Amino acid sequence: MHSFSWVARYAAAALVGYLLGALALPALAPLPSASSSTPLSRVGFVLREQPLAPSASWSALSADLQSVRSLLGSPEREAFDLVVAVRGLRNAGHTDWALAEQICRGLAWPRCEREPLSQLKALGRP
Amino acid sequence: MNRALEKRWLGPLLVLALACFLGYARARNQRTQFVRATTGLSNAERSALESVPKLAVANAIWALGSEAAVRKMLRSELDRLPEAEGPARARTFVRFGIIDDNPDGQAAVFFQACVCDPSLCERPSLIAATEREIRARLVEPGRHLPLYLTSGHPPPP
Numbered sequence: 001m002h003s004f005s006w007v008a009r010y011a012a013a014a015l016v017g018y019l020l021g022a023l024a025l026p027a028l029a030p031l032p033s034a035s036s037s038t039p040l041s042r043v044g045f046v047l048r049e050q051p052l053a054p055s056a057s058w059s060a061l062s063a064d065l066q067s068v069r070s071l072l073g074s075p076e077r078e079a080f081d082l083v084v085a086v087r088g089l090r091n092a093g094h095t096d097w098a099l100a101e102q103i104c105r106g107l108a109w110p111r112c113e114r115e116p117l118s119q120l121k122a123l124g125r126p
Numbered sequence: 127m128n129r130a131l132e133k134r135w136l137g138p139l140l141v142l143a144l145a146c147f148l149g150y151a152r153a154r155n156q157r158t159q160f161v162r163a164t165t166g167l168s169n170a171e172r173s174a175l176e177s178v179p180k181l182a183v184a185n186a187i188w189a190l191g192s193e194a195a196v197r198k199m200l201r202s203e204l205d206r207l208p209e210a211e212g213p214a215r216a217r218t219f220v221r222f223g224i225i226d227d228n229p230d231g232q233a234a235v236f237f238q239a240c241v242c243d244p245s246l247c248e249r250p251s252l253i254a255a256t257e258r259e260i261r262a263r264l265v266e267p268g269r270h271l272p273l274y275l276t277s278g279h280p281p282p283p
Contacts, residue, residue: 009138010137012138013138014145017148018149020149040176041172041176042160042161043179044174044175045160045175053159057160075195076180076199076202079186107192108192109195109265111190116190119189120264123189126181
């Protein structure tokens with residue numbers, strides 16, 4: 001019984017410590033700045049390479065997406081939202097078809113069904 | 127009493143601190159994947175990457191946008207692209223030529239494309255470039271070879 005409580009104490013400490021480090025600290029600490037890396041270049045990299053990445057990387061990208069979006073005027077801003085939805089940049093690389101269709105209809109573009117949106121995705125990286 | 131407490135809690139506290147560090151290091155490593163991928167690039171490489179979002183937007187508008195949206199985007203692209211980016215400007219002129227329904231207007235913009243990118247001054251390469259852009263356009267207007275290229279309209283003076 002004594003050894004069980006000893007093991008439980010260490011296991012709980014390890015678990016709490018790991019969760020604290022993995023979840024709480026990154027949420028409070030800003031991303032490290034690297035001189036040649038900019039939000040535009042990171043979003044450009046993801047659009048061009050469509051990399052496989054852990055969900056934490058995609059979460060960190062959302063501030064970059066917001067930053068790039070703020071540089072654009074309408075209707076480029078909405079078109080950018082469409083590209084982001086089709087390429088799944090806010091969804092760990094998975095296309096959000098419903099959102100893409102909604103944005104496309106908001107732009108009043110001629111064709112917004114799944115098929116042309118799929119073709120848009122398949123057209124290739126810029 | 128203090129020694130007993132230390133003995134009981136010091137070990138778990140050390141484990142907690144170590145686990146906290148490991149968790150943070152792993153999370154930080156994952157969060158910074160895109161930062162690391164774009165660090166240490168040359169100016170030219172960074173500049174190329176930074177132009178990708180606007181290029182992606184332009185391509186999306188070209189693929190699915192209404193005629194008005196396309197015209198607005200093309201004007202904005204010509205304002206944005208420096209003279210040094212000849213092929214990109216030429217592509218923009220080719221797109222203008224595709225959606226322009228007037229053969230004289232088409233002749234003028236295709237001539238501009240040739241000025242920006244001399245490889246497009248030969249008719250077969252201009253037609254090939256135009257066909258590439260037509261394939262990337264998914265809605266009308268702009269899904270057919272322009273009259274200027276099908277009828278052999280004389281080049282502008």
